[in-house]
Amino acid sequence: MLELLALPVTWLVFLLAGLLPRNRTIVFRRFLLAGLSLVLLLLAVGWQTAAFYAGIGLVNVTLGLGLVHGGATGRRRMLFAAGVAANAAMILCFLKWGVYFRKYMLFLPSLSYLGFRAIAYLTSCYRKPNCDLSSGLMQMWFFPMLFTGPISRVEDFAEERQDYVEALRRLALGLAMLIAARLAGAYVLTDVARIEGLAAWHYWVGIVANAFEFYWSFAGYTSLVVGLGLMVGFKLPENFNRPYSATSISDFWRRWHMSLSYWVRDYLYIPLGGNRKGLVRKCLNLMVAMIVMGLWHGLSANYLLWGLAHGTLLAGESVMAHLQVRPVRSLVGARLYVPAKVALTFVTVSLLWLVFRYPLPDLKAYVGGLVP
Amino acid sequence: MKTREWEIVGLAVLIPVLWTVYFCVCAAPAGAPFIYADF
Numbered sequence: 370m371l372e373l374l375a376l377p378v379t380w381l382v383f384l385l386a387g388l389l390p391r392n393r394t395i396v397f398r399r400f401l402l403a404g405l406s407l408v409l410l411l412l413a414v415g416w417q418t419a420a421f422y423a424g425i426g427l428v429n430v431t432l433g434l435g436l437v438h439g440g441a442t443g444r445r446r447m448l449f450a451a452g453v454a455a456n457a458a459m460i461l462c463f464l465k466w467g468v469y470f471r472k473y474m475l476f477l478p479s480l481s482y483l484g485f486r487a488i489a490y491l492t493s494c495y496r497k498p499n500c501d502l503s504s505g506l507m508q509m510w511f512f513p514m515l516f517t518g519p520i521s522r523v524e525d526f527a528e529e530r531q532d533y534v535e536a537l538r539r540l541a542l543g544l545a546m547l548i549a550a551r552l553a554g555a556y557v558l559t560d561v562a563r564i565e566g567l568a569a570w571h572y573w574v575g576i577v578a579n580a581f582e583f584y585w586s587f588a589g590y591t592s593l594v595v596g597l598g599l600m601v602g603f604k605l606p607e608n609f610n611r612p613y614s615a616t617s618i619s620d621f622w623r624r625w626h627m628s629l630s631y632w633v634r635d636y637l638y639i640p641l642g643g644n645r646k647g648l649v650r651k652c653l654n655l656m657v658a659m660i661v662m663g664l665w666h667g668l669s670a671n672y673l674l675w676g677l678a679h680g681t682l683l684a685g686e687s688v689m690a691h692l693q694v695r696p697v698r699s700l701v702g703a704r705l706y707v708p709a710k711v712a713l714t715f716v717t718v719s720l721l722w723l724v725f726r727y728p729l730p731d732l733k734a735y736v737g738g739l740v741p
Numbered sequence: 742m743k744t745r746e747w748e749i750v751g752l753a754v755l756i757p758v759l760w761t762v763y764f765c766v767c768a769a770p771a772g773a774p775f776i777y778a779d780f
Binding site for chain 1: 745748749752755756759760762763766767
């Protein structure tokens with residue numbers, strides 16, 4: 370599905386969609402783009418999936434309208450809780466049985482993204498009763514972001530910002546990143562449990578290649594999505610900000626998959642208490658947030674371990690900041706402090722990508738191969 | 742020409758080149774870059 374974002378015909382459709390109704394209102398354009406998105410989805414994946422997406426979108430938009438015009442606070446709160454619970458249940462069902470859905474029933478791409486966007490939309494309607502129908506439909510259906518995010522907010526569709534040069538720049542950047550990802554992918558080790566007699570440096574090169582393949586492919590697709598959004602006049606949220614130049618794990622999560630990490634911050638970490646209830650509670654909240662973030666990718670031991678590891682590291686950083694302990698600084702001195710922190714963060718994150726990517730037998734073999 | 746116009750010309754040249762390379766190295770024969778899963 371993601372390949373569709375790079376097709377010249379898709380770009381042409383969005384260029385025309387951005388050009389044609391120039392004299393119409395933003396509301397009309399949002400309705401038009403939401404309708405166009407459903408048509409594209411229908412052509413791309415068939416009527417069953419398009420009908421499913423349309424249904425989920427309509428249910429959530431109806432709930433949103435109910436929240437805006439819901440009357441009494443108690444009733445709105447119940448409606449909001451029911452909507453959030455239904456979307457969370459949908460994500461869980463998809464994560465648990467998505468493979469079977471795809472095999473026997475219908476192709477359901479990226480329901481986790483759809484569910485998180487729906488929860489963000491309902492929260493906006495609950496907190497600020499000014500979200501309108503056309504923005505809601507864009508939030509649920511806008512075609513470019515259906516398969517790989519970013520996880521937008523309904524506010525992203527409030528204003529128009531059409532910039533063709535910036536759009537072309539982002540599209541070109543996206544293609545370049547995808548090409549780079551493909552080239553990096555050639556050095557990533559596969560079927561690791563069956564590899565024998567390979568020198569350790571191949572495994573280390575594989576770690577770096579894996580980190581950049583993941584970054585460039587994900588950021589490449591995101592850049593295409595942002596470019597297509599700008600083509601029709603909407604600035605979608607960014608997902609990446611030079612993540613491998615991060616100086617700590619917490620800095621990394623301000624730079625990597627930002628629309629997801631900010632979603633988890635705003636809709637989970639802060640409601641849990643965030644950092645307002647002491648250090649122990651903050652660490653616990655960080656662990657919960659990162660475990661949920663891990664399991665959002667899939668209900669597997671790998672994602673659980675990956676989330677747990679990131680949560681532990683974030684909690685560790687919080688404790689060290691609280692105690693004002695700086696072990697790296699005392700080791701390398703002030704001049705090399707920042708480069709050392711960048712390198713350390715990159716190595717840590719890249720090693721954890723192995724947990725994210727490889728099944729447990731392959732992971733075990735990989736770790737064994739790292740030692741000469 | 743102004744900088745912005747040069748940029749448009751540059752992008753108009755660059756994008757077909759990138760498309761050609763993309764479809765050679767990504768679209769065929771091994772498929773698009775790996776992105777782990779449809780989350």
